[in-house]
Amino acid sequence: MSETTLASSGPTRATGRLALLKEFWQYFATNRGAVAGLFFFVAIILIALFANVIAPHTATDQYRDALLVPPAWTSGGDARFLLGTDAVGRDILSRLIYGSRYSLFIGCVVVSIALVVGICLGLLAGAMRGWVDTIIMRVMDIILSFPSLLLALVLVAILGPSLTNAMIAIAIVQQPHYVRLTRAAVMSEMSRDYVTAARVAGVKGMRLMLVTVLPNCMAPLIVQAALSFSTAILDAAALGFLGVGAQPPTPEWGTMLAEAREFILRAWWVVTFPGLAILFTVLAINLFGDGLRDALDPKLKRS
Amino acid sequence: MLRLILNKIGLLIPTFIGVTIISFLFIRLLPGDPVLLLAGERGITGDRYADLMHQFGFDQPLWRQYLDYLVGILHGDLGTSISTRRPVISEFFTLFPATMELSLCAIFFAVVVGLPAGVIAALYRGKTPDHAVMTTALVGYSMPIFWWGLLLIILFSGILGWTPVSGRISLLYYFPSVTGFMLIDSLLSGQAGAFESAVSHLILPTIVLGTIPLAVIARQTRSAMLEVLDEDYVRTARAKGLAPFRVIGLHALRNALIPVITTIGLQIGVLFAGAILTETIFSWPGIGKWMIDSIFRRDYPAVQGGLLLIAIIVMLVNLLVDVTYGLINPKIRHTR
Numbered sequence: 001m002s003e004t005t006l007a008s009s010g011p012t013r014a015t016g017r018l019a020l021l022k023e024f025w026q027y028f029a030t031n032r033g034a035v036a037g038l039f040f041f042v043a044i045i046l047i048a049l050f051a052n053v054i055a056p057h058t059a060t061d062q063y064r065d066a067l068l069v070p071p072a073w074t075s076g077g078d079a080r081f082l083l084g085t086d087a088v089g090r091d092i093l094s095r096l097i098y099g100s101r102y103s104l105f106i107g108c109v110v111v112s113i114a115l116v117v118g119i120c121l122g123l124l125a126g127a128m129r130g131w132v133d134t135i136i137m138r139v140m141d142i143i144l145s146f147p148s149l150l151l152a153l154v155l156v157a158i159l160g161p162s163l164t165n166a167m168i169a170i171a172i173v174q175q176p177h178y179v180r181l182t183r184a185a186v187m188s189e190m191s192r193d194y195v196t197a198a199r200v201a202g203v204k205g206m207r208l209m210l211v212t213v214l215p216n217c218m219a220p221l222i223v224q225a226a227l228s229f230s231t232a233i234l235d236a237a238a239l240g241f242l243g244v245g246a247q248p249p250t251p252e253w254g255t256m257l258a259e260a261r262e263f264i265l266r267a268w269w270v271v272t273f274p275g276l277a278i279l280f281t282v283l284a285i286n287l288f289g290d291g292l293r294d295a296l297d298p299k300l301k302r303s
Numbered sequence: 304m305l306r307l308i309l310n311k312i313g314l315l316i317p318t319f320i321g322v323t324i325i326s327f328l329f330i331r332l333l334p335g336d337p338v339l340l341l342a343g344e345r346g347i348t349g350d351r352y353a354d355l356m357h358q359f360g361f362d363q364p365l366w367r368q369y370l371d372y373l374v375g376i377l378h379g380d381l382g383t384s385i386s387t388r389r390p391v392i393s394e395f396f397t398l399f400p401a402t403m404e405l406s407l408c409a410i411f412f413a414v415v416v417g418l419p420a421g422v423i424a425a426l427y428r429g430k431t432p433d434h435a436v437m438t439t440a441l442v443g444y445s446m447p448i449f450w451w452g453l454l455l456i457i458l459f460s461g462i463l464g465w466t467p468v469s470g471r472i473s474l475l476y477y478f479p480s481v482t483g484f485m486l487i488d489s490l491l492s493g494q495a496g497a498f499e500s501a502v503s504h505l506i507l508p509t510i511v512l513g514t515i516p517l518a519v520i521a522r523q524t525r526s527a528m529l530e531v532l533d534e535d536y537v538r539t540a541r542a543k544g545l546a547p548f549r550v551i552g553l554h555a556l557r558n559a560l561i562p563v564i565t566t567i568g569l570q571i572g573v574l575f576a577g578a579i580l581t582e583t584i585f586s587w588p589g590i591g592k593w594m595i596d597s598i599f600r601r602d603y604p605a606v607q608g609g610l611l612l613i614a615i616i617v618m619l620v621n622l623l624v625d626v627t628y629g630l631i632n633p634k635i636r637h638t639r
Contacts, residue, residue: 041373118348125552136316138321139321141318141321142322143320145318145322145323145614145617145621146610146613146614146617147323147572147573147575147576148572148576148608149579150575150576150578150579150594150613151574151610153579153594153595153598154329154598154606155331157333157598157606158329158332158333158334160334170362206582217426231446234445234447237447237449238447238449238580241449241450242579242581242583243479243599244598251397254447255447257447257449257450257453261453262458264453264456264461265456265457265460265461267312268457268461270458271450271453271454271457272454274448275413275450275451275453275454278447279442279445279446279450280446280451281443282445282447283442283445284447286441286444287441290441294604
């Protein structure tokens with residue numbers, strides 16, 4: 001959001017970053033679901049940051065006297081373990097709290113890699129056109145013709161099962177979306193008057209692309225980043241569930257579900273809570289992302 | 304129209320070549336020597352090693368290997384599975400009907416529930432039904448389906464005991480596979496209870512696999528309907544005094560369906576990804592479970608062949624969607 005968009009949007013509106021943020025918040029705040037999503041997401045960030053303070057136990061402490069203890073409020077529950085324990089006596093609540101760190105970390109890393117690589121390739125394709133554009137976009141088409149989870153699985157099979165490799169694989173699978181968005185935005189911005197003006201003034205190359213054009217292409221990219229944050233968490237959990245993501249005893253939510261699978265008919269709590277954690281986190285981010293799209297994308301703005 | 308189709312096919316060729324390059328490189332990118340990988344943990348003698356290197360063509364230059372691979376693909380030769388010693392392509396198409404049956408049921412479920420839900424949400428815009436449908440859709444869209452499947456198993460198989468936990472049909476029934484579709488085969492067999500058993504095995508996987516497409520279709524239908532309901536011709540139809548049902552069913556829905564059909568077609572990739580998880584949870588003997596098992600068995604020719612075939616199927620379905628879109632959308636049909 002640079003000054004250029006403001007200049008073209010009419011002289012009556014207040015300018016400056018603060019006013020812009022305020023206007024954005026006004027749009028955003030009308031969507032109660034989005035605000036709720038944002039607050040939930042902030043809460044998860046706080047939980048992840050202060051996991052060692054909040055969690056009643058560590059993620060790996062095994063209480064041999066308390067295997068598969070049901071949640072505290074059911075009969076047979078133990079007040080020490082609010083959400084019960086798993087098959088080797090680890091406190092589920094603590095593992096979930098520590099697990100939030102992994103999920104947020106996965107989301108951040110995947111989105112950062114995909115965003116940076118995607119923006120670079122998209123700028124290159126949109127600015128150079130010609131054969132560079134053709135090659136980049138063909139490669140993206142090829143990546144997109146594989147179902148994302150399958151390609152991620154195969155990449156992990158090549159790289160070896162671990163959380164790091166799962167994140168790399170998911171980032172590779174996700175970045176074509178950023179390339180396409182950036183390229184489309186760059187191509188529509190390049191024909192605008194302000195770009196011509198900047199060119200006439202002698203701005204070229206990297207500076208033209210990164211300082212003049214890119215800031216005006218950010219709105220769809222920010223929305224995509226928010227939405228693919230949740231996809232990254234879901235895919236990483238799916239890989240963990242299939243046994244090729246984070247490896248036990250990591251308290252990653254998908255991996256916890258994989259470990260819990262054999263107890264589904266005996267101990268519902270071992271299965272239910274990690275899934276709820278994934279669902280609520282993803283839901284909150286999607287709510288937030290939808291609100292962000294409505295507030296940032298003028299075409300979809302409510303009248 | 305024919306030109307449109309040929310044009311689309313022409314665009315697919317570079318993608319097809321790219322997909323073959325990726326699946327070709329897959330085995331070469333694996334860490335370690337491919338022949339040693341194939342030999343497994345028992346090891347191999349020097350002579351036999353050289354022999355195998357020659358037999359698989361690994362002693363040839365890379366471009367030559369790729370050309371041989373491509374020629375093989377065009378002849379329908381995708382290599383031999385290490386674990387079963389059968390051609391990968393016949394292995395794939397033996398299991399494919401199971402995945403296809405599940406996917407068709409899932410997409411049917413998603414359309415039958417999602418389409419009316421989206422229409423209702425659009426008609427009651429901003430009111431309780433709209434909020435209810437959209438909230439449910441968002442939850443469905445955010446659902447980790449592997450967990451959703453486990454929950455349904457706990458409830459319907461564990462607590463209520465209504466449905467079986469895994470497989471395609473009860474072991475009590477045995478009949479030869481005619482079409483590969485369990486629902487049809489069980490009916491053809493004429494055995495009492497076989498069809499019911501097949502249906503009860505299919506219900507939970509269908510719901511699990513259909514959940515995300517259902518949410519996407521409901522959202523897409525709603526926004527397409529909202530767009531169409533604002534159009535002049537809908538207002539005209541209303542002003543003429545046509546029955547509301549006729550206006551919505553005949554005038555609005557028909558036009559709103561165009562983007563929705565595209566959305567339904569584009570769910571194929573989601574279905575394959577979902578099939579990997581769904582089939583793993585329900586031990587459904589289809590392509591998804593086979594791929595995952597092959598990865599764990601280090602049966603790399605099978606993974607390579609499966610990857611290529613799935614990508615080709617996704618490409619062909621997308622082509623079909625594009626062409627259908629051209630056929631039903633007069634704007635595209637007449638400009639060409």
